[in-house]
Amino acid sequence: GQQLNQSPQSMFIQEGEDVSMNCTSSSIFNTWLWYKQEPGEGPVLLIALYKAGELTSNGRLTAQFGITRKDSFLNISASIPSDVGIYFCAGRPGQGGSEKLVFGKGTKLTVNP
Amino acid sequence: NAGVTQTPKFQVLKTGQSMTLQCAQDMNHNSMYWYRQDPGMGLRLIYYSASEGTTDKGEVPNGYNVSRLNKREFSLRLESAAPSQTSVYFCASRSTGGASGYTFGSGTRLTVV
Numbered sequence: 165g166q167q168l169n170q171s172p173q174s175m176f177i178q179e180g181e182d183v184s185m186n187c188t189s190s191s192i193f194n195t196w197l198w199y200k201q202e203p204g205e206g207p208v209l210l211i212a213l214y215k216a217g218e219l220t221s222n223g224r225l226t227a228q229f230g231i232t233r234k235d236s237f238l239n240i241s242a243s244i245p246s247d248v249g250i251y252f253c254a255g256r257p258g259q260g261g262s263e264k265l266v267f268g269k270g271t272k273l274t275v276n277p
Numbered sequence: 278n279a280g281v282t283q284t285p286k287f288q289v290l291k292t293g294q295s296m297t298l299q300c301a302q303d304m305n306h307n308s309m310y311w312y313r314q315d316p317g318m319g320l321r322l323i324y325y326s327a328s329e330g331t332t333d334k335g336e337v338p339n340g341y342n343v344s345r346l347n348k349r350e351f352s353l354r355l356e357s358a359a360p361s362q363t364s365v366y367f368c369a370s371r372s373t374g375g376a377s378g379y380t381f382g383s384g385t386r387l388t389v390v
Contacts, residue, residue, distance in 0.1 A: 197378040206367050206381030265379060269319035
């Protein structure tokens with residue numbers, strides 16, 4: 165089945181630093197989504213991307229839909245302690261009109277005050 | 278509050294016992310999903326229901342059954358629990374036809390001893 169390669173697996177940063185994580189796939193995706201999961205909770209949608217090349221911001225978060233439709237990145241600027249959590253990328257494959265999302269394995273972010 | 282509600286939040290089972298995880302959404306979404314989350318594995322799809330009256334297998338369906346009771350409710354049943362089914366289970370829903378992402382419940386943490 166289709167897979168998303170998400171990197172890095174984990175990050176340990178100091179408060180105030182910028183963060184960058186990405187997802188890549190060997191096949192084309194129609195939609196890219198970025199979720200954040202906090203301890204004991206379900207993932208919450210942060211940003212949704214629907215067109216190749218699209219760049220979208222949500223506060224300190226910025227995400228882009230790669231021009232090849234096979235990758236996406238998420239940047240967090242000026243990190244704060246509440247950014248801690250697991251960030252998941254997810255995509256809707258372009259072939260076959262599948263409505264099921266494919267998820268990356270997540271990037272665990274730790275922010276040291 | 279509108280959203281996806283899962284019950285119970287925590288459960289401990291003995292090997293061989295059965296139980297049903299409940300999920301309900303009040304957003305009038307057509308599609309509903311069951312995922313399991315294990316460390317380092319991300320979110321893996323167990324079963325999904327694209328609409329009321331239909332269910333389909335996901336990536337890891339063995340050992341599980343589902344019932345789409347009505348448009349609101351989608352339950353997951355473990356007939357004979359095994360230690361390998363120790364995991365956190367998430368239910369999600371989505372409105373078909375749009376390009377929206379999933380809305381997740383807060384999860385059920387299941388331990389099988």
